Amino acid sequence: MSVIPATQELTGGRRLRDWLGDRIMFGLTLLAALATVAIMVAIACKVVRGAELSYRAFGLSFVTGSVWDVNKAVFGAAPFLFGTAVTSLMALLIAAPLGIAIALFLSELAPRGVRVIIGALVELLAAIPSVVLGLWGILVLGPFAADHIEPPLQRAFGFLPIFSGKPGSSGIFIAGLVLAIMVVPIVASICRELFLSVPSELEEGALALGATRWEMVRGVVLSSSRPGIAAAIILGLGRAIGEAIAVTQVIGAGNSGIHASLFATGDTLASRIAGEFIGASSKLQIASLFYLAGILLVIGLLTNLLAQVIVRRFESQRVGAG
Amino acid sequence: MPPMRPVDVAERREASPETREPVFQIQGLTGRYGTNVAIKDVNLEISRNLITAVIGPSGCGKSTFIRCLNRMNDEIPSFDHDGQILYHGIDLYGDGVDPVEVRRRIGMVFQKPNPFPKTIYDNVAWAPRVLGLKQGLDERVEQALRGAALWDEVKDRLKKSALSLSGGQQQRLCIARAIAIEPEVLLLDEPASALDPIATASIEELMHSLKEDYTLVIVTHNMQQAARVADRTAFFSLDVDESGARAGVLVEYDETTKIFTAPSDKRTEDYVTGRFG
Amino acid sequence: MAAVEPALTLRGDARVRRRRIVNRVAESAATIAALAALAVLGIVIFSVAKRGGGELSWGFLTKDLPTFGQTGGGIAPLIVGSAILVGIATAIALPLGVLTALFLSEFAPRRLSAAIQLTIDLMNGLPSVIIGIFVFGLLVYGHTQSGYAGGFALSIVMLPLIARSTQEVLRLVPSSQREAALALGVSRWRIVVGIVLPSALGGILTGTVLAIARAAGETAPLLFTTSIFVNQITSDVRHAMPNIPVQIFIWSESADPEDHKRAWASAFVLIMFVLVTSLLARLALARTRRKLSR
Numbered sequence: 001m002s003v004i005p006a007t008q009e010l011t012g013g014r015r016l017r018d019w020l021g022d023r024i025m026f027g028l029t030l031l032a033a034l035a036t037v038a039i040m041v042a043i044a045c046k047v048v049r050g051a052e053l054s055y056r057a058f059g060l061s062f063v064t065g066s067v068w069d070v071n072k073a074v075f076g077a078a079p080f081l082f083g084t085a086v087t088s089l090m091a092l093l094i095a096a097p098l099g100i101a102i103a104l105f106l107s108e109l110a111p112r113g114v115r116v117i118i119g120a121l122v123e124l125l126a127a128i129p130s131v132v133l134g135l136w137g138i139l140v141l142g143p144f145a146a147d148h149i150e151p152p153l154q155r156a157f158g159f160l161p162i163f164s165g166k167p168g169s170s171g172i173f174i175a176g177l178v179l180a181i182m183v184v185p186i187v188a189s190i191c192r193e194l195f196l197s198v199p200s201e202l203e204e205g206a207l208a209l210g211a212t213r214w215e216m217v218r219g220v221v222l223s224s225s226r227p228g229i230a231a232a233i234i235l236g237l238g239r240a241i242g243e244a245i246a247v248t249q250v251i252g253a254g255n256s257g258i259h260a261s262l263f264a265t266g267d268t269l270a271s272r273i274a275g276e277f278i279g280a281s282s283k284l285q286i287a288s289l290f291y292l293a294g295i296l297l298v299i300g301l302l303t304n305l306l307a308q309v310i311v312r313r314f315e316s317q318r319v320g321a322g
Numbered sequence: 323m324p325p326m327r328p329v330d331v332a333e334r335r336e337a338s339p340e341t342r343e344p345v346f347q348i349q350g351l352t353g354r355y356g357t358n359v360a361i362k363d364v365n366l367e368i369s370r371n372l373i374t375a376v377i378g379p380s381g382c383g384k385s386t387f388i389r390c391l392n393r394m395n396d397e398i399p400s401f402d403h404d405g406q407i408l409y410h411g412i413d414l415y416g417d418g419v420d421p422v423e424v425r426r427r428i429g430m431v432f433q434k435p436n437p438f439p440k441t442i443y444d445n446v447a448w449a450p451r452v453l454g455l456k457q458g459l460d461e462r463v464e465q466a467l468r469g470a471a472l473w474d475e476v477k478d479r480l481k482k483s484a485l486s487l488s489g490g491q492q493q494r495l496c497i498a499r500a501i502a503i504e505p506e507v508l509l510l511d512e513p514a515s516a517l518d519p520i521a522t523a524s525i526e527e528l529m530h531s532l533k534e535d536y537t538l539v540i541v542t543h544n545m546q547q548a549a550r551v552a553d554r555t556a557f558f559s560l561d562v563d564e565s566g567a568r569a570g571v572l573v574e575y576d577e578t579t580k581i582f583t584a585p586s587d588k589r590t591e592d593y594v595t596g597r598f599g
Numbered sequence: 600m601a602a603v604e605p606a607l608t609l610r611g612d613a614r615v616r617r618r619r620i621v622n623r624v625a626e627s628a629a630t631i632a633a634l635a636a637l638a639v640l641g642i643v644i645f646s647v648a649k650r651g652g653g654e655l656s657w658g659f660l661t662k663d664l665p666t667f668g669q670t671g672g673g674i675a676p677l678i679v680g681s682a683i684l685v686g687i688a689t690a691i692a693l694p695l696g697v698l699t700a701l702f703l704s705e706f707a708p709r710r711l712s713a714a715i716q717l718t719i720d721l722m723n724g725l726p727s728v729i730i731g732i733f734v735f736g737l738l739v740y741g742h743t744q745s746g747y748a749g750g751f752a753l754s755i756v757m758l759p760l761i762a763r764s765t766q767e768v769l770r771l772v773p774s775s776q777r778e779a780a781l782a783l784g785v786s787r788w789r790i791v792v793g794i795v796l797p798s799a800l801g802g803i804l805t806g807t808v809l810a811i812a813r814a815a816g817e818t819a820p821l822l823f824t825t826s827i828f829v830n831q832i833t834s835d836v837r838h839a840m841p842n843i844p845v846q847i848f849i850w851s852e853s854a855d856p857e858d859h860k861r862a863w864a865s866a867f868v869l870i871m872f873v874l875v876t877s878l879l880a881r882l883a884l885a886r887t888r889r890k891l892s893r
Contacts, residue, residue: 018422018786025788026706032698033707033715036762039755040718043725043733050736101632109629118633120881125640127877129816131844132647132866135851139859140646181639188636212618214625235724242726245818245844249851270728274819277732278826293732297725304724308717394782426784436775439798449783452793496779503783 047297050290053283062291066257068272070281075288077269077295082258083172084268084299087247088240090176091183096233098180099187100222106188107195108217119192126185134249137178142169142250145177150263165261170252173262175271178246183236190232194225227314234307242300244270269296342369345507345537346391350405353386355398359569360386363405366556366575373529373538375552375578377545379593382558383570384541388509391539392428393421426453429500433512435492437484437499442476445484445495446502453503462502469535470498471528490521494528501536508532510540514547526551545594548578555581557590644870651867654860660868664830664841670857674865676832680746680841683834684825685814687750688757693807695754696761703762704769705791723759730755731823739824746836749825756817757810764806764884768799771888801887808880812873818844843869 054075058065065076106119150167157163198221206216222229252265259266267275269292280286346368353361361383368374376384386395393414395401407414414424437445446463455462463480467473472494476487484495493513500508510529514522529538529551542548548555556575560568574581574590585591611619662673699719703712734752738745772795780790821842826849828839843865850862 018789021788022786025701025791029698029702029706032695033702033711035695036699036722036758037715037718039758040722042737043729043755046733046736047729050732098632098635101629102636105629105633109626110633118637120878121640122633122636123881124874124877125636127812127816127873128640128643129818129844129869129873131816131818131847131851132870133643135847135862135866136643136646138851139650139863140642184636212622214622215618217625238724242724242728244726244728245822245848249848270726270819273732274728274822277735277823290732290736293729297729300724300726300729301721304721308720392782394778397778397781422784422786424784425782430782432775432779432782434775436773436779438776438779438794448793449780449785452785452789499779500783 044297047290047294051287051294053287054291055287057284057287058291062288063295068288070285073282073284075284075291077292079257080267080269080272080292081295083251083266083272084241084270084296086172086262086266087175087179087251087268088237090173090262091179091240092233092237094176094180095183095187095236099184099232099236100191100229102184102188103191103195104217104221106192108213108221119189122185122188125181126189130182130243130246131249133178133181134246137174137246137250138170141177142174145169145174154263161260162262165259165263167263168252168265170250171263171265172251175247175251175268176262178250179240179243182243182246183240186236186239187232190235191225191229194228194232195221198224227310231307231310231314234303234310238300238303238307241268241303242270242296244268244274247271248275269293269299342372344368345370345410347408347411348405349408351387351390351407352404353383353390353395354402356400359567361558362561362569362571364572366572368537368539369554370537371533371535372553373533373540373551375548375555376539376541376558377543377548377555377593378558378570378573379560380543381568381570382560384543384558385511386570387558388511388539388541389430391507391509392430393424394430396421426503427505428507428509429503429505430509430511431493431496431500431513434516435489435496437487437492437495439483439485441481442484442487442495443480446498449499449503455503466498466502467495469501469532470494471524471531472498488521489517490524493517493521493525497525497528497532501532505536507537507539510538512541512543515543522547545582549582552578554578557581557585557587557593559589559593644874647863647867647870650860651863651865654864655867659864663832664846665861666830672861674843674846674861674868676828676830676841677843677846677865678868679832679834680825680828681815681843683836684746684749684753684821684840684842685811687746687836688753688814689807689811691751691754692757692761692810696758696810697765697803699758700762700765700769701791703766705787705795719759719762722755723763725755726819727756727817728819728822731820734820735823743837744825744827744839746825746838746840749821749840749842750836752820752824753814753817756820757807757814760810760813761803761806764809765799765803768802768806768887769795771802772798801890802884805880805884805887808876809884812876812880816844816869816873818848821845822848 054062058075062075063077063081065074066078067074067076068079069075102122106115106122110118146167146169150173154163154167202220202224203216206220207213211219247268248271251267251271273289273292273296276285277289280289344367346366348364348366348368351361351364352359364387376387378384389395390403390407391414395403403415409424409428413419438448440448443463446466447459450456450459450462464473464477467476472491475491476482476495484492487495493516497508497513514525517525526547529540532538533553540548540552554576555578557573558570559573561571562568574585574587576586581590582594585594658671659673660678661675662671664674664676665672699715703715707715730752734748734755738748738751776794776798777790780794785793822845825839825842826845828841830841833840847862847865847869850858850865853859
């Protein structure tokens with residue numbers, strides 16, 4: 001190899017293979033990335049296109065329509081929006097405090113070895129397939145709740161409309177419980193990462209002032225993590241909204257409309273799509289199911305985006321302050 | 323032990339400007355990151371088979387300068403430059419010049435040793451193999467490791483992971499890796515600042531032998547190191563203009579002995595006598 | 600006369616005692632919450648094991664599905680079918696996911712990279728029922744259900760998971776390595792192949808295994824694409840493939856207690872596969888993280 005380069009050597013004597021390889025790799029990776037985006041766009045397009053027939057028939061009043069009758073060819077989304085809202089809300093009310101408490105346990109309380117084991121087990125809870133959880137919900141949780149959870153609730157709080165009605169082994173209440181089980185690990189693992197990232201100097205500073213552990217957690221950990229906790233809950237909400245299979249299994253035959261009682265059967269957006277699609281007969285019915293899917297998609301994307309925005313704002317806040 | 327003075331250091335090669343052929347001719351080099359000017363209007367010549375040190379207070383653009391010499395600044399999207407760098411008369415940033423080819427001839431060793439997570443042998447052999455220099459790979463690796471004064475220490479464990487070496491050994495491995503592809507120039511960006519004094523001394527000793535075959539440019543924040551090691555020294559400093567903008571400028575460039583004993587510029591004198599910086 | 604100073608005891612007063620009680624209550628609440636989560640996990644697994652374990656036998660795993668009304672039979676077609684479906688899904692999602700992550704990590708200009716990152720994050724949170732309905736509209740409507748459709752639907756579930764976990768490992772490869780290779784005059788693609796990918800390979804593998812564990816349990820994408828299938832082992836992907844999750848779903852909705860027993864047993868097989876692979880993959884991932892960040 002010469003020490004003093006000839007002019008050609010410095011200007012493009014590089015082997016063709018290197019240049020070609022760079023181009024090919026760039027091209028392949030670009031294609032893959034574009035394909036990913038294309039799939040996402042195609043999903044949105046397909047759902048919109050599939051719903052067209054129903055949109056033309058009902059327009060936006062579909063969203064508020066409270067009748068879903070296959071025979072009369074009248075379709076409306078309101079009962080399922082209601083079902084989605086109620087089950088998700090119930091799931092969050094249970095799962096959010098539980099998840100945060102578990103995250104605090106894992107990040108502040110547990111000794112190192114226990115932390116790892118229990119952390120792994122909580123993640124395993126998230127790995128249980130929803131159809132298995134739904135099976136357990138139908139055959140184990142449902143009957144148990146109908147005998148041992150719902151009657152006491154009705155005895156104690158029956159004056160509230162949500163606890164009126166006949167306790168059953170399927171229904172919105174069971175669905176809410178099952179969804180809560182699914183959401184807890186999501187909230188717990190995100191919050192755990194959050195709490196672990198609070199600088200230990202801040203924690204030690206509070207303890208050095210004579211605060212108890214709980215006071216330190218309230219004052220330092222929780223208060224500085226609020227946006228992140230919100231994002232975690234919203235992501236959990238997204239999971240609850242989108243779950244179709246387990247909900248279908250436990251929410252019962254839902255041709256009921258909008259009821260006040262949690263013990264009634266019903267349907268969510270996702271469960272109605274999953275439950276009715278296979279047997280759907282008329283084109284209008286299928287299109288209406290696509291319409292439901294479109295509403296679900298919009299809600300799902302919005303919650304996801306909301307969580308992202310909160311996280312990004314939070315990150316910049318944290319980084320800026322630190 | 324009496325304080326080290328440049329004239330006490332072991333004999334240096336004859337380093338008068340006229341007898342040395344220029345490798346780099348830097349003319350009017352200004353480097354910017356976006357709107358921040360890092361170095362302004364730098365003019366100097368770097369000569370063959372000498373060690374040229376670049377010293378100055380932190381933030382005066384020393385690293386920016388040296389990274390222009392092998393076009394590593396190309397990797398930073400906001401970087402832009404004016405002026406010219408001629409390498410043996412060829413414009414380094416000219417049309418058709420491939421930065422990859424540039425870097426084969428102008429190698430770089432970084433501040434923090436960064437060996438690949440491969441065996442010691444593979445660390446040195448990977449680039450030659452990938453660049454097509456597959457013949458005589460074993461000899462090439464041995465020669466490179468000898469050139470980096472590392473052969474005796476690793477010759478029995480070439481198949482061990484490079485990460486099992488000490489900091490000083492890792493840095494010498496990085497030097498071996500760089501010289502394995504037979505560059506002409508070696509740029510060293512604070513090569514010993516992450517090392518302990520003993521490892522630092524071994525690197526400095528190595529540089530004396532390396533300059534027989536290579537042209538070395540070393541950035542260092544350690545004045546005494548420059549005094550010990552370099553034939554020529556370039557002193558950079560921060561210049562604040564009327565609008566308050568700070569930019570690095572080349573204050574003085576001369577033989578090391580002159581810089582440290584009889585600098586021409588007051589700023590240089592202030593720096594080397596420790597009055598500031 | 601000087602007052603007598605009370606002796607220094609460092610004991611708290613009533614206020615401090617109250618705060619200590621509050622603290623104790625809070626700590627107990629957190630511990631109970633964690634135990635409750637563990638309890639639920641334990642109960643679910645216990646239920647599945649108790650009710651499904653009895654039905655489990657070598658015959659169960661190897662026989663064909665029972666025809667209507669029959670007792671006995673097995674779930675061999677389901678196991679084979681699920682394996683094929685997940686195999687197709689992996690064959691699609693693995694290259695797509697890794698290449699997309701490589702693009703984001705090594706090649707992408709900033710504006711494009713934000714859009715693609717957003718897409719991956721949105722796809723990650725997409726309800727799988729919508730994926731099912733999408734693939735139905737794309738590949739099933741007007742044709743028949745098929746293993747291709749089911750595999751493709753599962754690949755959409757796996758794609759963002761693989762892309763994200765690959766991104767994470769690529770980020771762990773220190774940029775100083777890439778810099779060192781660049782300074783040696785090596786071209787970009789050789790740096791990716793020779794330096795970046797070898798370091799990231801372990802993480803990519805475990806990320807893929809986690810995605811497989813997830814896809815194996817997904818029902819909704821298959822419900823619309825491959826839910827009406829035959830009772831025997833088949834590898835004909837042009838028609839609907841039998842698979843475990845959809846069959847569990849169908850059996851769970853039936854009134855026949857025999858079907859329930861089969862559902863429990865299949866659930867046991869599925870849950871064992873998912874839990875064991877998830878656990879192993881997470882252990883391996885933790886090790887990879889520790890290795891790369893040293």
